[in-house]
Amino acid sequence: MDNSNLNHAEIEPANSRSAKTLMPSYKVSTILWLLMLALTCASAYFAEQPSLTMNLVMAVLLITAIKAAMIVDYFMNLRGAPRFWRILLMTYVPAVSLVITATFAIDLS
Amino acid sequence: MNQTLSSSTPTSLSPESTRLDTEAQSSIGNSMDTETDSITASETSVSKGSRSGRLPGDLAMWIFILAELTAFALLFSIYAVNRALYPDIFAEGQAGLDITSGLANTLALLSSSYFVARAVTSVEHGNNRKGFYELLAAIGMGAVYLVIKILEYKHSIELGYDITTNVFYQYYYLLTAFHFLHVILGMIILAFVAIKTRKKAYTPDSIMGLESGACYWHMVDLLWLILFPLVYVLH
């Protein structure tokens, strides 16, 4: 490596268009957005229920996990990202939900 | 050499020298001299091939995002454990919360995330002006969140609930206020990125700074997605 310009060895356009997955189109984003608004209202409706049952807890947390998956995959555009990062982000909300469900399980039983 | 102009605050503070830094007495190979570092303001980023897909945004931002997610995961878990330890205090406290403002906040943050996603799509198609206005809309929705949250705080403080009232309000204030500050930090980042979008700093080929700001904002929204059911819904 003896070129006079001693910058880094491999230089290539950091993120040429072809190399990366593009963001979802407006239409897809809008559909996902409306879907998430609906899901949120649904989970809020659950709050009105008089008593808190285990499957209600799991339903609400499932909705949250679905919404989170949409955001991570489409809005954060991790669909095209290396698998390590996608798995890391996708399992975050389910993992926290599991802990929360566990604390409810222990309390209710 | 590609010019990655991610967010560049005045770099007077530390112009990066990009020469291979030997600083040993002798020179390397046949390069003329190792000593006079040419201070090139350009910022080169090393990106090894992109066969296995590309992480949107900057790895530095992702390390910051992971740290924040870990901190909040710990905070959520400790909140959940304490809810199980003191069910009655938490139930009574949660009953006092206004579900509609919680819902409105969630819708506001979801919409602002939506606008940020649209903005990134716009800039990817080279339409910086449209992207700029979408970012402004996102910041606007963020402001809506702030207003609703401040009203909520004012309401509960007027009722005399303070961070030291009881264990529920300690956790409620700590978690939501800490997230509140992250929304403000996220809005500052979005504003910063919006200005650069307006000044055409981002092109379809060099969009990393915008993606980093967008990913941070989506993380803040993600955190609220967990906070909303945890604090408002499940009681």
Add this chain to the structure above:
Amino acid sequence: MKFQSQAVAMPYFIAAIGLFLGQILFGLIMGLQYVMGDFLFPEIPFNVARMVHTNLLIVWVLFGFMGSAYYLIPEESQTELFSPKLALALFWIFLVAGALTIVGYLAVPYATLAEITGNDLLPTMGREFLEQPTITKIGIVIVALGFLFNLGMTVLKGRKTVISMVLMIGLVGLAVMFLFSFYNPHNLVLDKMFWWYTVHLWVEGVWELILGAILAFVLIKITGVDREVIEKWLYMIIAMALITGILGTGHHYFWIGTPDYWQLLGSVFSALEPIPFFMMTLFAFNMINKRRREHPNKAAALWAMGTGVMAFLGAGVWGFLHTLSPVNYYTHGTQITAAHGHMAFYGAYAMIVMTMISYAMPNIRGRIANSRQAQVIEMWGFWLMTVSMVFITLFLTGAGILQVWLQRFSDNPQGFMAVQSQIEVFYWMRELSGVIFLIGLAVYIYSFFAKGDEVTVDNAATASA
């Protein structure tokens, strides 16, 4: 050594190792007093030996930081030091002030020292690690201002790199945080609350910046890896250090009267404090694996890697051991705290100074690296000191766990002195490890005098194309 003024670091390094030796001697005295209660009583009571031990530690690490800065800044800024004479003058002022303070501790009872030095005018004495008379504290501030001025002028007229910037932020932060030692309110809770600004925001805040900057400098020199890569990681490491460390102060606000929300914040953020140390270990090992040159100074590479590992073990792992508030409720103020203190301070700060000495001293003495024999002896010193420190920490942890079991966690807790006599076996073994540590230090010091064919020509042929 590219600039003649870098030689001014030599007296600082020599003084640092000298005071280090003094610190270990008094450490051994205290170790013996733990098992033989009346050893040297009343000539050198335990509290005096402890003051000397802890103050010598802080002063020798500060001498090490100053020496490292005087060596590093001219080379990073590619210009001569602003005023080597000022550096030497400040060296003697600081050394004399320090020596007088230690003599004061040993010669007269502490209350008399307080009287002589006019502590009543502005009482700042009598607090852990800040036992120095007020006039010594003022002397330290003057030395620090002169030191920062000297370095600041050098950086301003030379090249500004990330490493010199980070080092300067760390050193300025160190000076600013020391100012809180002058605030000594009548209210004990406020006193403790701001005392932690000088202690915690030093060792878990700005000192981590200094540690990162020195480690990055040494790694650039011995591995030849591109400055761009190293400075990028440096920024991330110190970003994590401050992000977790600042709110991490909360883990000192559990039981001193401050509100309960500190228990939540303190636990969560101090639980994340090992992250920057883990990144530093990855950083050191990665850079050395990806080295682009074979630097003859193998000892410095060993020290750099050792610093990463021991800092992570001592400050990270042993810190996490007792940082969560439900655990800390039982282990606060026991030997567990002492165990963490020993390995963290040695692993993070004693070792980074020795890393810099190991790299810089040969250059100052006009060679690229010491002879093979000298480096082998130095590595023996490294392993003896590091392994014996691990044992000191293990024994103190054992003592701490038994202490917690007998005195804190049991239903009918035993008295303090009763428990101390039951954990004496650990104190004996700790004292033995301390002796081995002293042997290791002696071997390390001898390595500077070992004869052999030094390496004077730099074989900086880049290892890989």
Add this chain to the structure above:
Amino acid sequence: MSETFTKTMARNIFYGGSLFFILVFLGLSFHTTRVLPERDHRENINEDVILGKKLWEDNNCIGCHTLMGEGAYFAPELANVYDRFGKNKEAIKAFIKSRPANGIPGRRSMPQFNFSEEELEALAEFLKWTSEIDDGNWPPNIQG
């Protein structure tokens, strides 16, 4: 795994992140100072407590004892010594006064400080005030 990692972004994370957490820390610390008065009963700090703290510092008691868990681990914890001595200041004063001048053979022992009567009273008052601070009821038991 390909990603871009620029020094500018890392630097911005350093400055932005640190500033953010410094502000959060300062805000919480300010709130703590506002809330402290009803936790540390500073209204009970009288002349004796002030003199007691001065004596505590001038004689480097922290060199052997821990106070609220912080200090040297050579001698007992003193934040709850007032309770341990049966809430009796005289017992504390008698203990300090009765320390043998040249120690107890073969055992750790506290030096004799030859305090006057007022100084003993001040020290005991300081230790009493310290024991009344609302410190999350630490230590876990009377032994400290």
